[in-house]
Amino acid sequence: MIYIILVFLITGIICIDYIPRRQMMARPLRFWYLGVCLFCFVVLILDQIGVPVPRIATVLTWMIQKICGV
Amino acid sequence: MKTIHDNPVSSREMVLMIILFAFGSSVVMGVNSHTGQDAWICLLIATVISIPVFVMYARIIRLMDGKDFFTTILDWFGEIPGRIVIALLVWYYLYLAAIVSRNFSEFMEIVAMPETPQIPMMISFLLVGAYLCKSRIQVMSQWSIVGLYLTIGIMIITVLSTIASMRPQNLLPVLEHSPPEIMRSSYQIFVFPYAECVVFLPLINAVKHGSPYKIFLKGLFYSTLVLLVIILRNVLTLGPQLMEEEYFPSYTCARIMEIGSFLSRIEGTISVNFIVAGLTKTSLCLYSGALGLAKLLNTPNKLDLIMMPIFMFVLMLCVLSYTDAVQMFDFLDLYPLYALPFQVIVPLIIWLVGEWRTRSKKTSSVQTASQTS
């Protein structure tokens, strides 16, 4: 179910937001736009499948404990 | 005097935005309840600690003299160090937006809809925030007028309805907790929510005619008032022991309230408060982050082009921020250490560099003036 929602979301973003306004963007910006959207989409799908993506809070906690010796 | 904000915002609207921002997720998470009945003392101490920091923020804006925030940073620091500073700030703003949305979707799950998966809630929340950002600061300021009056109205209703069940002896004994505990608690309140107003640094120069000092300090004063009323209501109604145990004391307070014998169970209206305040906070963080990112990508006036990738990125951060609600509440203890560099150290560096640059510019312009004359 979540997969369907995510697929709808990315399709909606690309169709409603990207394609009508492709002309206004410079080439590097276009690549950046598509790259970021697809990267985030892939990470979300991986997370849904169950691949253990590390949580930001865990990483930050580890960093803070290393730096501050807490 | 080119600024990124197309339409000016009045200083009153900016103050209202600051109040709604501070109200933000503190309404959900409670204003740090580890000190029970002394929480109001910690709040007042936190306000006092915040004053010099807010004066520093206002001074930075004054030094920039009406110019756009991120452009001035690039001027002052140079290309590479300037971009690093902007990148740090952008990361803080966007991660803050993600954390706030995660607070709200966890709240919805724990309290109202345990079986609904969180992603649809996060998506709808962030989509509305992104749409608010696309509509620029003018719309956001008008929205926050409506939002603030609605929120304050609901808060007043809850206070009036719970007056009957308030017990003044819940405030005693005063200062039961030791000074180190109180100072730690005050520092936590300073970091969350007050010093998060670092998010307003890029936004203040949308106000054409207003002193940044007055705006920040007025915002601080009124939000302290609002948070004080909330804390007092929670302690007097729930009692310090229950307030410390509950994850969401304001929500529990709303569940208890009864108006006469016909109106009760209206805790749904408190959720409205949470959503309105949280939405404003998320949108403001998204907007500041978008402004910074637009500067980094050299598309300053075409914000709406980059809004959707930012939305996706913040959605990803939101999903990846915590494993579960327990980690979310545990991270609150480490949050002051994480936020300190972004809230105090980076603005401090910006301020010092700004002072140095402005001084050297003044002396060099005095020198050129004396040379030419």
Added chain:
Amino acid sequence: MKRCLCALLAVCLMLPLAGCWNYRGLNEMTIVAGMAVDEADDGQYLMTFEVMDLTQPTKTAGPNSNLVFAEGGSMLEAIRNAKRQLASKLYFGNMQIMVISQQIAEREGLDAILDFALRDSEMRETMELVVSGEETARAILNSDQKISGAVSYDISRIIREDARVTGSLYSAQFYHIYNDFKLPGMNVVLPVFYLASEPDSEKKHVEAYGCAVFRSSLLAGILSSEETKYMLMVNGPLTGGVLTLYEPEITQNNISLEIKKVESFMSYDNNNGKIAMKLDIKINAYFAEFPHDKSEGDNPVLDRVEKSAEKLVQENLRNVIKKLQTQYQSDALGMGSLIYRTNLPLWRQISGQWNEIYQTLPVDVTVKIYLANTAMVRE
């Protein structure tokens, strides 16, 4: 285009407004009015739920309730086990009371119950906690008389209106109980209900008995309604109730006074570590029944009645406090919490020995009764 988008948005809004994944129709819920917690023979929890009967048409017959029984190793397990016999899941959003048996109160205490009720987001914090005066807690829910459609709703109304009318019960809403439970120097007091039999009839109805006094989390003892009234004068919101005196010098019949307002002041004296408590009670009362022979002339009857009532209250209050101190060893009036709240350094010194200090604490009680009027008839 904009209209299409708006229509699409409106359709998307309908989903969360209906409860999203959590949608449950009324026909899928079994509404619980009250719950009783007992200990089963094998040591497990035996829960009894009073559920509203939605199969009968309520217009003709009025609302009615049924009982559902379930067992389990923990409270949540027992609740889930109830689904094995019910078509619809139990819904606790409207539950008014939770009855616990004296067995559970004496052996296990309140810890598990308070924790469970507060943690669950469906149970309301304004629910009342009641101790059963019968053998089991479920006997209370078996009453024959159900005026509001369910015994639980009757009980909750009795508790709510008691302070104004009879002054014989403590109200024990969960969030208040939790605070009293965790507050240093205070012990929990819960209302007690039992099944009273009617004269010349087999029927039984549920009636309030008095209060159950706890010592930390375990049940210490039960006080009668009369004794509870005197306790309520000290720390309850008493705005009603009746004082009945027998003064043979004035009249052979009983005199009754209706209590209108009670103000109580608790204070303490600390003489080098020796603590003495002082209780001042001021009562405003009206004459309710005063059948007497008016030919007594112009003796100051009112003063004599006042004095006699003051003596009565003073004696009874002293007896109740003595009982609490020696027999039950429970600081149910919150004397320790007064010291905790007003003199934290002193409390930190004595809190370890407070239980022993409390048992021999001298308490000085002074009562002042003011008779405000004599109702519709002259003195």
